[in-house]
Amino acid sequence: MNGMNEMSTKLKARADRMTSKRDAKKRQIAQSAIDALKHLGYANTTLRDIAAHSDLSLGMLHYYFEDRGTLIIYCVGIYKEAFVHDFRTALNDASGPEQVIEAFTQALVASIIDDDMTHRLWYDIRNQAFFDATFRPVVDEIETALIDIVSLALTKAGHAVPPNVAYHYALLDGAFRYAMQHQMGDTPKTRGELEDVFRRVLTQFL
Amino acid sequence: MNGMNEMSTKLKARADRMTSKRDAKKRQIAQSAIDALKHLGYANTTLRDIAAHSDLSLGMLHYYFEDRGTLIIYCVGIYKEAFVHDFRTALNDASGPEQVIEAFTQALVASIIDDDMTHRLWYDIRNQAFFDATFRPVVDEIETALIDIVSLALTKAGHAVPPNVAYHYALLDGAFRYAMQHQMGDTPKTRGELEDVFRRVLTQFL
DNA sequence: ATAAAAACTGGACGGCTGTACAATTTTTTA
DNA sequence: TAAAAAATTGTACAGCCGTCCAGTTTTTAT
Structure with missing residues (x-):
């Protein structure tokens, strides 16, 4: 009666928790990026600027955002x-x-x-x-x-x-x-x- | 009575002719640059784009414009x-x-x-x-x-x-x-x- | 005609950028 | 607690950019 179903709901809950956590992190990164962009502008803000401004490593940005x-x-x-x-x-x-x-x-x-x-x-x-x-x-x-x-x-x-x-x-x-x-x-x-x-x-x- | 004066006016005329010719060329280059900038925008237009768009060499741009x-x-x-x-x-x-x-x-x-x-x-x-x-x-x-x-x-x-x-x-x-x-x-x-x-x-x- | 000056060329150089990835640490799962 | 997954790091790389310059051609002056 359960088994597969219990498993799938559990997995789904886990996946949801993951994506919501991931979204929270994305928001946090974006907020830091906005701080950098506000000061330097679109054309002059590099990913390294954003990383430095938010105490994040460069690779992180590409881990959370495609490009x-x-x-x-x-x-x-x-x-x-x-x-x-x-x-x-x-x-x-x-x-x-x-x-x-x-x-x-x-x-x-x-x-x-x-x-x-x-x-x-x-x-x-x-x-x-x-x-x-x-x-x-x-x-x-x-x-x-x-x-x-x-x-x-x-x-x-x-x-x-x-x-x-x-x-x-x-x-x-x-x-x-x-x-x-x-x-x-x-x-x-x-x-x-x-x-x-x-x-x-x-x-x-x- | 002349000599020096004649020389200086001659030199001045020559200098004026030079700068006016130079200005004409600068205008011509600028017009080509505008054509390129119109299509690509400030952030995306490189000096190479401008040079290619106007059949000019890259060095020319720096010859007529400081940067x-x-x-x-x-x-x-x-x-x-x-x-x-x-x-x-x-x-x-x-x-x-x-x-x-x-x-x-x-x-x-x-x-x-x-x-x-x-x-x-x-x-x-x-x-x-x-x-x-x-x-x-x-x-x-x-x-x-x-x-x-x-x-x-x-x-x-x-x-x-x-x-x-x-x-x-x-x-x-x-x-x-x-x-x-x-x-x-x-x-x-x-x-x-x-x-x-x-x-x-x-x-x-x- | 010849020498000087200006115009012009093409390429090289160093620096910066976005991206990718192997290695490490942290967290989660069973 | 041990294994698996996710998160995070630092670095390497390939490409592009602005700038610079040694050398060549063209124009100008005498």
């Missing part, structure tokens, strides 16, 4: 989860145009000030996708999620989602990227100035 | 001249909001359709400047010129140039970049659809 591209794509996926989650929770309690604009603005400004290096990496990877097609799926996935956030904001503000919502995202992204670029320069804006910028942009369609 | 970075920065400068010139002439005959919006829209759409590869390179270099400080001066110079174009459009439309004109540029750039990205994908928009997008954006502040 460099696979590792970086995995990293971008990890980045997405965190970023999208932050904005969804920020918008969660808002209702009506005023509250949504305020919550969205606060989330954008906080993200620019705290995570500028991370966004720099995102823009770097998004650009790489122009030239390296293997990055395109994950970049598209993230950009779809970002457009969904804009749709969510529109909905929470009480508006219908227009067909050109993607261009609302595009405009907002242009302002965000520009603000971030200058925030990393030698004349960063104050929190209040940044708030004004995004409130004005968001007011145009929220 | 790889100098060559690429020179290329970006060449790109700027052409792009900015195109838009200034496009806006030159326009007067009043309607004409300016129409001329600007037509220039943007034509540029997206014809020069998408070139813009891809521009966005690539602008991103590199995030991580490689040597690119920052030329990128800043170009972005200033682009903001000036927006200011010119505002002026031609009869408006005063607002202090936040840079953010008008940023919004427009966001839309432009997004449109370009999808234009290179598998579902490019028609010319009319693109015109609608930019007319709508430009109408917001022109």
